Amino acid sequence: MFPAQITYHRAGSVAEAVQLLSDNEGAKLLAGGHSLLPLMKLRLAAPAVLVDIGRIEALKGVSASGGGITIGALTTHAEIASSDLVQQHAPVLAEAAALVGDPAVRNRGTIGGSVSHADPASDQPTVLAALDATFNVTGPGGDRSIAAADFATGLLENALAENEVLTSISVPSVPSGAGSAYVKFPHPASRYAVVGAAAVLAVSGGACSSASVAVGGVETTPVRASSVEAALAGSDLSDAALDAAAAAVAGDLNGDAMGDVFASAEYRRAMAAVYVRRALGAAASRAG
Amino acid sequence: MTVPVEITINGKACSGEVEERQLLVHFIRENAGLTGTKVGCDTSQCGTCTVQLDGVSAKSCTVLTVQASGSSVTTIEGISDGVDLHPLQEAFWNNHGLQCGFCTPGMIMAANELLSKNPSPTREEIRHGLEGNICRCTGYQNIVSAVEDAAKAMGGR
Numbered sequence: 001m002f003p004a005q006i007t008y009h010r011a012g013s014v015a016e017a018v019q020l021l022s023d024n025e026g027a028k029l030l031a032g033g034h035s036l037l038p039l040m041k042l043r044l045a046a047p048a049v050l051v052d053i054g055r056i057e058a059l060k061g062v063s064a065s066g067g068g069i070t071i072g073a074l075t076t077h078a079e080i081a082s083s084d085l086v087q088q089h090a091p092v093l094a095e096a097a098a099l100v101g102d103p104a105v106r107n108r109g110t111i112g113g114s115v116s117h118a119d120p121a122s123d124q125p126t127v128l129a130a131l132d133a134t135f136n137v138t139g140p141g142g143d144r145s146i147a148a149a150d151f152a153t154g155l156l157e158n159a160l161a162e163n164e165v166l167t168s169i170s171v172p173s174v175p176s177g178a179g180s181a182y183v184k185f186p187h188p189a190s191r192y193a194v195v196g197a198a199a200v201l202a203v204s205g206g207a208c209s210s211a212s213v214a215v216g217g218v219e220t221t222p223v224r225a226s227s228v229e230a231a232l233a234g235s236d237l238s239d240a241a242l243d244a245a246a247a248a249v250a251g252d253l254n255g256d257a258m259g260d261v262f263a264s265a266e267y268r269r270a271m272a273a274v275y276v277r278r279a280l281g282a283a284a285s286r287a288g
Numbered sequence: 289m290t291v292p293v294e295i296t297i298n299g300k301a302c303s304g305e306v307e308e309r310q311l312l313v314h315f316i317r318e319n320a321g322l323t324g325t326k327v328g329c330d331t332s333q334c335g336t337c338t339v340q341l342d343g344v345s346a347k348s349c350t351v352l353t354v355q356a357s358g359s360s361v362t363t364i365e366g367i368s369d370g371v372d373l374h375p376l377q378e379a380f381w382n383n384h385g386l387q388c389g390f391c392t393p394g395m396i397m398a399a400n401e402l403l404s405k406n407p408s409p410t411r412e413e414i415r416h417g418l419e420g421n422i423c424r425c426t427g428y429q430n431i432v433s434a435v436e437d438a439a440k441a442m443g444g445r
Binding site: 001002003004005006007008010030033034037038040041042050052054078101102103104105107108189190191 | 289291307308309310311330331332333335338341344345346347350351352354355398401402417419420421
């Protein structure tokens with residue numbers, strides 16, 4: 001399989017990438033290429049121009065930044081999975097990164113590419129929604145930030161303007177003593193999440209002092225499970241409390257679940273409660 | 289339209305004029321003439337096109353040649369000196385780790401990266417390390433045994 005004909009540009013800097021995007025209507029950014037190239041080979045996408053940002057060093061790596069970490073958009077899943085800083089500040093992100101695709105895919109696929117592609121079956125968008133991450137973007141008018149919850153706007157659609165580049169993602173540290181987990185039901189062939197659930201639970205004096213929970217794979221964008229969070233607040237995180245909280249996810253799904261030949265919408269909704277429960281159980285066991 | 293590219297493959301500079309949409313696996317096979325690297329599923333799943341790209345394993349059906357211009361690639365042909373087999377090749381031979389052999393180049397390239405990071409993996413870790421590589425003949429038992437054997441041989445060196 002071959003992609004349709006393209007014109008390829010390699011950008012040397014973010015400014016150059018923004019300029020190339022502005023000059024070429026409909027141009028697409030290429031990072032690791034592990035979301036876009038498969039679509040292009042299947043002719044589900046046929047951009048006339050590709051702007052390759054894959055070699056811009058300034059967009060690579062993880063650094064500590066006031067109260068959390070900043071992850072360059074070009075940081076690969078393999079780098080995130082093995083990063084000490086990620087492990088220290090947001091271990092659930094490393095846990096999810098290690099579950100993306102397979103080793104070769106993790107070597108090339110980038111976090112920025114994955115979230116920009118906005119495939120609801122991807123792992124990291126769900127985790128970043130639970131972590132209250134901020135997406136840092138550069139465009140012709142300068143820089144701006146987009147909250148993780150507002151970044152994906154629909155199936156394979158994001159909040160970036162045509163000539164904006166996602167440069168990094170800021171992730172606040174999980175609360176001290178919090179337990180976190182990402183659990184997914186991987187599609188047996190593609191390894192994408194049929195359903196994925198992320199949870200971060202903090203405990204204080206035997207009661208849950210904060211909870212953030214998100215679910216992916218069910219609707220067209222990651223869903224922040226506020227009903228589950230409300231049910232957990234102040235609870236003792238006993239099995240019964242986790243059971244009840246996980247069941248509350250039904251109230252967070254707006255009835256717009258996706259279905260396909262592998263997993264119907266009804267099945268995905270049912271699995272959302274199951275996987276939220278598993279994520280809560282794992283996170284609770286790691287808290288304290 | 290074609291553009292000039294230059295990629296170092298197995299230590300040798302390979303240049304060419306290629307279509308911008310050409311995939312790296314086709315450059316390796318058709319321009320460089322190295323047909324050990326196979327095209328299998330062509331959808332980033334089967335792993336038989338696995339090569340080492342700038343030091344890490346990559347599926348060469350999911351990389352554009354132009355993206356890799358300026359990079360270094362090692363293919364299955366580059367892991368041994370052409371006289372003695374690499375310990376992984378030797379172990380696949382000794383353990384009958386293949387039937388038709390189509391997946392073998394990718395299996396060996398992926399296993400090579402696994403062993404570079406984890407020189408003595410358990411059978412479970414070998415299975416995880418090879419999860420991006422599909423064999424439709426053997427059922428994997430002998431492949432896992434081959435990698436286990438190679439790990440011992442390489443640790444002994």
